[in-house]
Amino acid sequence: MTSETREIIHDQHAHPTNRFYIVIGGILILLTVLEILGYVGETRGVFSQGTAALVIGVLSAAKFFAVVAYYMHLKFDSRIFTGIFLFPAMLGTLVIVGLYMAQQILPRWGASLGF
Amino acid sequence: MSTANAAVHAAHPGHLDTSTGLDSRKMAFWTFIGSECLLFGSLIATYLANKGKSTVGPYPHEMVVDGKHVEGILNIPLTSFSTFILLMSSVAMVLALNYTQRGIRSKATLWLFLTAFGGSIFLGCQVYEFTHFWHEGLTLQTNLFGSTFYLLTGFHGAHVTVGVIYLLTLTTLSARGRIGPEKALNVEIAGLYWHFVDVIWIVIFPLVYLIK
Numbered sequence: 054m055t056s057e058t059r060e061i062i063h064d065q066h067a068h069p070t071n072r073f074y075i076v077i078g079g080i081l082i083l084l085t086v087l088e089i090l091g092y093v094g095e096t097r098g099v100f101s102q103g104t105a106a107l108v109i110g111v112l113s114a115a116k117f118f119a120v121v122a123y124y125m126h127l128k129f130d131s132r133i134f135t136g137i138f139l140f141p142a143m144l145g146t147l148v149i150v151g152l153y154m155a156q157q158i159l160p161r162w163g164a165s166l167g168f
Numbered sequence: 169m170s171t172a173n174a175a176v177h178a179a180h181p182g183h184l185d186t187s188t189g190l191d192s193r194k195m196a197f198w199t200f201i202g203s204e205c206l207l208f209g210s211l212i213a214t215y216l217a218n219k220g221k222s223t224v225g226p227y228p229h230e231m232v233v234d235g236k237h238v239e240g241i242l243n244i245p246l247t248s249f250s251t252f253i254l255l256m257s258s259v260a261m262v263l264a265l266n267y268t269q270r271g272i273r274s275k276a277t278l279w280l281f282l283t284a285f286g287g288s289i290f291l292g293c294q295v296y297e298f299t300h301f302w303h304e305g306l307t308l309q310t311n312l313f314g315s316t317f318y319l320l321t322g323f324h325g326a327h328v329t330v331g332v333i334y335l336l337t338l339t340t341l342s343a344r345g346r347i348g349p350e351k352a353l354n355v356e357i358a359g360l361y362w363h364f365v366d367v368i369w370i371v372i373f374p375l376v377y378l379i380k
Contacts, residue, residue: 071263078259085255089248092378106379113374117367124262124363126356131190134198141202145209149216156217 077123088112197357215316222311229380250293257286258366261359271349277342284335294325327365
């Protein structure tokens with residue numbers, strides 16, 4: 054077996070199967086159902102607003118990473134692509150958190166402290 | 169290059185004669201996706217920074233205003249359905265890529281079409297939602313919620329529209345036999361775009377619709 058043939062066979066095996074992708078799809082649907090249940094639970098007073106937000110946020114993050122890792126193939130691809138994606142994604146997250154803190158959280162803290 | 173080799177290079181372009189050893193088109197597309205992260209990051213930040221600051225209705229969720237109970241305008245069942253459709257279209261997209269890489273043209277074409285079809289249903293739901301909101305009196309100028317909501321979801325919808333056109337073009341090419349395993353990277357890049365659009369919705373859906 055030449056190294057080229059080994060490479061081809063290796064790459065053929067490296068591809069996830071359709072079944073694997075469908076299982077990931079099922080997990081995504083399940084997580085979405087749980088998110089919606091979190092919303093319904095909060096609306097009916099089962100969870101507090103903060104608890105529901107935390108649960109929904111964690112489930113959403115899990116879905117995000119599942120799609121990026123498996124459907125966008127970052128788990129199987131070069132680490133360079135991961136870096137190219139994650140750096141601006143983290144920067145975007147920082148902008149979201151920073152602006153949210155500045156406009157929503159800090160004014161409330163300031164008001165509660167009498168400023 | 170043999171067909172088998174071409175398929176391998178298309179699927180895993182990790183042995184190319186470029187400065188990084190990676191396919192330049194894929195590198196460029198990931199860079200584009202990175203820049204899109206910043207765009208949507210700023211739009212989401214704008215929405216969240218102004219959340220709950222509308223002084224007049226309609227409001228996104230039910231709330232009490234001046235002692236009166238006011239219904240929220242967001243339609244959670246409809247959006248949950250469209251979210252489900254968008255997630256399923258992502259599954260269809262990976263299957264389309266898998267069949268393209270394996271050279272099964274008929275199935276690749278079918279799944280590409282189903283991906284575009286799923287995107288079209290999502291867009292239909294969004295058009296219905298926007299029209300309904302418009303009739304309820306929520307426009308871009310009504311309040312802070314209207315401005316930031318239409319801006320964020322409208323930009324996402326525009327991306328989905330581009331994706332649907334992109335996918336329908338690939339479906340036509342695939343049906344005509346012009347996308348084989350040696351050109352699977354074209355489908356992979358379209359897939360990256362489509363999954364990114366899905367990922368953005370995965371963030372928007374809970375932040376705008378589910379978390380009050």
